[in-house]
Amino acid sequence: MKEIIVETIRRETGAFMPYHQYIEMALYHPQKGYYMRKQPKIGREGDFYTTPSMTPVFGEFLGKWLCRTLKEANLPPVICELGGGGGQMAANVLKGFTEEDAGFAMELVYYMVEASPYHQASIKHVTGDDSRIRILPALESLPLIEGIIFSNEFFDAFPVDVIVKQDGEWKEAGITPIGEDLVETVRDIRDEEIRQLLQTWDIPPFMNRIEIPLQMIAAYEAVIDKLMCGFLLTIDYGMDSEEWFSPIRKDGTLRAYRNHQLLDSILDTPGEADITFTVPFDLLRNQGTKMGCHEKYWGGQAEFLIEGGILEELIPHADSDPFSLASKRNRQIRQLIMGESISDYFRVLWQEKHIL
Ligand SMILES: C[S@@+](CC[C@H](N)C(=O)[O-])C[C@H]1O[C@@H](n2cnc3c(N)ncnc32)[C@H](O)[C@@H]1O
Numbered sequence: 001m002k003e004i005i006v007e008t009i010r011r012e013t014g015a016f017m018p019y020h021q022y023i024e025m026a027l028y029h030p031q032k033g034y035y036m037r038k039q040p041k042i043g044r045e046g047d048f049y050t051t052p053s054m055t056p057v058f059g060e061f062l063g064k065w066l067c068r069t070l071k072e073a074n075l076p077p078v079i080c081e082l083g084g085g086g087g088q089m090a091a092n093v094l095k096g097f098t099e100e101d102a103g104f105a106m107e108l109v110y111y112m113v114e115a116s117p118y119h120q121a122s123i124k125h126v127t128g129d130d131s132r133i134r135i136l137p138a139l140e141s142l143p144l145i146e147g148i149i150f151s152n153e154f155f156d157a158f159p160v161d162v163i164v165k166q167d168g169e170w171k172e173a174g175i176t177p178i179g180e181d182l183v184e185t186v187r188d189i190r191d192e193e194i195r196q197l198l199q200t201w202d203i204p205p206f207m208n209r210i211e212i213p214l215q216m217i218a219a220y221e222a223v224i225d226k227l228m229c230g231f232l233l234t235i236d237y238g239m240d241s242e243e244w245f246s247p248i249r250k251d252g253t254l255r256a257y258r259n260h261q262l263l264d265s266i267l268d269t270p271g272e273a274d275i276t277f278t279v280p281f282d283l284l285r286n287q288g289t290k291m292g293c294h295e296k297y298w299g300g301q302a303e304f305l306i307e308g309g310i311l312e313e314l315i316p317h318a319d320s321d322p323f324s325l326a327s328k329r330n331r332q333i334r335q336l337i338m339g340e341s342i343s344d345y346f347r348v349l350w351q352e353k354h355i356l
Contacts, residue, residue, distance in 0.1 A: 001032040001271030002180070002270055004025070005022065005175070006180070015176050016175070017176075018172065019162040019173060019254075020214070022174070023159035023266075023275050026266075026270035027157065029271065034272065035118075035119070035157075037118065037271070039118070041086075048257045050085065051152060051336075052092060053085075056092045057092075057333055057336060058089075058092070059089040059091070060095050061308070061313060062092075062093055062150070063093035063097035063098075064096040066079055066093065066150070067097045069148065069231060070147060071101070075146055075148070076107075077104050077105070077107045078108075078145050078147030078148075079093075079108070079110055079148045080110075080111035080142060081093070081113070081150055082223065083114060083151055084112040084114045084123055084135075086123065086126060087112075087123030088126060089152060090110065091126050094127065094130065109147075110133045110134070111133075111145070112134070113137075114135060139222055143226075144227075144228050145226060145228065145230065146227075148230050149226065150234070150235070151234055151236070153235070154236070155284065156279050159215050160212060160214075161194060161211070161213075163189065163194065163198070163209070165207070165209070171187065172188070172190065173209075174187065175267065181267075182267040191214075193214050194214070197212060198212075206247050207245055207250050208250050211277045211280075216279070220283075221287055224293060230354075232352075232353070234284060234348070234349040234351075235346055235349075236281070236346065236347065237279060237345050238278055238347050239281060240282050240285075241280055241282040244278065253278035254266060256274060257273060257274045257276070258272060258273040281347055288351045292354070293353045294351065295351050298349050298350075299348065300347060302336065302337040304348040310333060310337060311337075314330050314333055
């Protein structure tokens with residue numbers, strides 16, 4: 001993969017590849033991109049965990065919540081999951097949805113937007129090729145829908161640009177090949193959209209390096225356009241700008257993982273590691289508001305789950321066997337909502353569009 005990137009830079013510009021193009025190639029190159037390769041990525045055998053890969057309770061609860069929310073708003077049983085990964089979440093959502101209302105679940109149309117052919121095959125396998133699921137390779141193929149569009153760790157997988165401060169001035173960072181290696185270099189900012197975003201963002205002076213997620217914003221805009229009326233539920237590793245712009249993140253949040261290890265550099269092993277960043281949720285929130293969406297919830301994942309009624313899922317039981325199914329399930333619910341859990345790192349944005 002590195003050779004392909006070096007070759008592309010030499011052919012196209014000779015010296016500089018913007019970060020978004022580098023990440024796009026490293027993650028989504030049709031043959032060698034990380035998400036396109038046939039190998040486990042999520043879970044113990046892969047490079048990183050996501051909530052659905054750790055516990056079925058999360059997806060099952062979400063399935064019930066989605067079912068209730070559709071019914072309360074008199075919406076048809078149509079949902080769309082963005083970036084469904086290997087299909088674990090879909091299988092769990094379908095189970096929860098069916099437990100909530102089996103009849104409504106029979107009529108369900110479940111779109112899944114998933115770019116990776118490896119994950120598409122896994123979705124079919126994990127969900128038993130359920131006929132209610134319609135897998136689409138890109139958002140453009142999604143029809144206009146009335147229903148709910150949701151995602152878990154989708155927006156943190158978007159390619160970003162990077163700007164760095166040099167002598168008090170913001171410059172664009174990018175990739176330059178030196179011999180066989182890829183190194184970071186900088187140039188003046190050329191992209192007008194980056195400049196515009198910089199003008200509207202109130203960036204504290206201690207920040208040295210920032211990701212600019214233009215593709216993420218454009219994708220959220222496209223998602224909102226696809227929703228005629230209904231809800232958007234976005235769950236991701238992220239925070240609002242106040243928290244994002246912090247001295248501990250003064251050098252940015254872009255990072256790579258392989259075999260559950262944080263790598264020293266995102267430039268060493270393109271195609272072999274996941275590259276991700278912490279989502280600055282205000283950009284999504286503002287985009288939603290700009291496009292006429294109304295915010296129903298913004299905040300921590302644990303609070304969202306509690307407000308949504310996850311505690312009612314706890315099974316009362318008298319047995320003292322810590323390995324019984326009921327004990328295990330109760331433990332998983334507690335782990336999702338108690339301190340020092342995976343939920344601490346996740347935020348939930350729930351917006352509605354054109355609900356009467
Ligand atoms: C970090 S994984 C999360 C998977 C799953 N949601 C979970 O929580 O386990 C991101 C997924 O989004 C997919 N993806 C990323 N960008 C995409 C895009 N623009 N269109 C479709 N799928 C995309 C990737 O292939 C990958 O399966």
